[in-house]
Amino acid sequence: MKTVPLGEIAEVRLGRQRSPKNHSGPQNRSYVRAANVGWDGLKLDDVKTMNFTDAEMDIYRLRPGDLLLNEASGSPHEVGKPAMWMGEIEECAFQNTLLRVRPTAEVESRFLFHYLRQQALTAAFARGSRGVGIHHLGREALSKWPIPLPPLDEQRRIAAILDRAYDVRSKQVQVINNLEHLPEAIFVDMFGDPEHAVVSGATVPFGEVAELQGGRNLVADDQDAASPFRVLKISAVTSGQFKPAESKALPADYIPPQDHLVRQGDLLISRANTAELVGAVAYVEDLPGDLVLPDKIWRFVWRDPRSVPVYYRTLFLTPSVRRRMSQLASGTGGSMKNISKAKLVQLELPKVGIAEQREFARRVATIPRPSLSKTDELLTSLQSSAFSGQL
Numbered sequence: 569m570k571t572v573p574l575g576e577i578a579e580v581r582l583g584r585q586r587s588p589k590n591h592s593g594p595q596n597r598s599y600v601r602a603a604n605v606g607w608d609g610l611k612l613d614d615v616k617t618m619n620f621t622d623a624e625m626d627i628y629r630l631r632p633g634d635l636l637l638n639e640a641s642g643s644p645h646e647v648g649k650p651a652m653w654m655g656e657i658e659e660c661a662f663q664n665t666l667l668r669v670r671p672t673a674e675v676e677s678r679f680l681f682h683y684l685r686q687q688a689l690t691a692a693f694a695r696g697s698r699g700v701g702i703h704h705l706g707r708e709a710l711s712k713w714p715i716p717l718p719p720l721d722e723q724r725r726i727a728a729i730l731d732r733a734y735d736v737r738s739k740q741v742q743v744i745n746n747l748e749h750l751p752e753a754i755f756v757d758m759f760g761d762p763e764h765a766v767v768s769g770a771t772v773p774f775g776e777v778a779e780l781q782g783g784r785n786l787v788a789d790d791q792d793a794a795s796p797f798r799v800l801k802i803s804a805v806t807s808g809q810f811k812p813a814e815s816k817a818l819p820a821d822y823i824p825p826q827d828h829l830v831r832q833g834d835l836l837i838s839r840a841n842t843a844e845l846v847g848a849v850a851y852v853e854d855l856p857g858d859l860v861l862p863d864k865i866w867r868f869v870w871r872d873p874r875s876v877p878v879y880y881r882t883l884f885l886t887p888s889v890r891r892r893m894s895q896l897a898s899g900t901g902g903s904m905k906n907i908s909k910a911k912l913v914q915l916e917l918p919k920v921g922i923a924e925q926r927e928f929a930r931r932v933a934t935i936p937r938p939s940l941s942k943t944d945e946l947l948t949s950l951q952s953s954a955f956s957g958q959l
Contacts, residue, residue: 569718569957575711578680579670582639582707583662584628586618597625598657602638602665605651608738610636612656620661628661628668633677635669636662637684640697640704643814647703648693648710650684652677667710676720678727683715686951716955726954733950737943744938748809751932755882758928763888765918775913777875778868780837783828783861787816795820799860805836805850808885812856830859835868835877837884839907846905847893847912849884851877866909876925878932883917 574580583599597620604611620628630636632655637648650669653660662668669684671677687693696713697703718726765771787799798815805811818824830836834852841848861867868880883889892915897905953959 569716569955571714572717573711574669574713574715577672577675577715577717578635579668579672580707580711581627581668581670583664583666583668584620584624585664597659597661599628599661599663600630600636600666601663602641605636605638605649605666607649608741610651610653610656615657615660625659625661630660630662630668631655631670633671635671635677635681635684637667637669637688637693637705637710639665639667639706640699640702641694642702644691644694644703645689647691647697648684648688648705650681650688652681667705667707669710674720675715675717676723676727678731679723680715682727682730682951683955686955687713689948716957718957726959729959730950730954733947737940737947740938740940740943744940747935747937750935751878751882752885754931755879755886755928758924758931759918759920761888762883762886762918766888766916770919771916772919773913774915774917776871777880777917778870780866780909780912781827781861781869782839782863782866783824785863786818786822795822797822797824797858797860799862800830800836800865801862802838802841802864805838805865806841806845806848808848808850810836810850810852810854812854812859815859818860824860828861830855830861830867833877835881836861837866837868838864839866839909839912840864840904843894843897843905846897847884847890847907849881851881872922874922876922876929878929879920879925882928882932889915889917 583601596617598615598617599620600610600612600615604615630653632653634653635650636653637650638646641647641649669680671680693705693710694703696709697705698709717723759765783799795818797818799818800812801814801816803811804814830852832852832855835849836852837847837849838845840846868877884893893907894905896911896915897907899905950959
């Protein structure tokens, strides 16, 4: 299968920088940025607006079929992450955290989207990027990127097959997401809203349940340093699921204290994040590699060693506890908030016996746990065949 530079079959453009306040032009024109690009499509519930002149809109306006790629990221698998613009907003531009790829008539947009997605997933864009710590893809590098180019009818056939494959995966993701919310439903069925316990006074201060233990804010200057230890980023716990890949290399000569090491069975909590995400918790079920606590993530150290982490993980995910956690957070910054140990130990929690905690964990353990691993393996194989002319 022949290959051509992307710039020969598509226009590649970097988005516009944010405007100074005195910039002329209408103030209410929508634009998308890297935060709006997700692996499952565009997230447009928080689209921002700024001032674009009519002439600028002619340059940066998005059209259906345009592809948008993350220009930079600290995570190798996020560099070049693509999404397709389908005209969801009538008048919309894009910021310079994104690269726009506008295919010509020689290439099918969906085919190109699938190929660019495969490149991002395999971290190929990160390997071809520039920068230390933060990987920048750049317009010139992307314009020179080799693209397989079979005949247009073949492109459409391949795109249709991969579309169906991703549709199957999306349905599996929906099932998994629904199952992930079942523990919360079981919790409410067994214990009700934690706020009721606070109102009735059937509570115990968090400080009587656990103490908190954190690590150090220490990161290697060279992220390719050959240290066997990696320190967690806040994003390792933000989603409520433990993500060990969200970590950074420690200095090669640093040996962390034993009580800074993450352990299987740990329940972790972030002490700093946005008001909505501060106090997020995650349970360490599987522990690949030597991971270390930073200063912004604490480990629960149980007063009663019989305490059940799965119960407390779900408790801290309930809306009423999340709301009270946000209220405890302080900070003058517009985005980053902090919770102090002094405030957190006073947080009133429902008083639930060990036997009931164990029964809750037993019920949660019966929930099926399907995995995307086999689906992703098949999808990777399918992509490899598609873009090597073997599909």
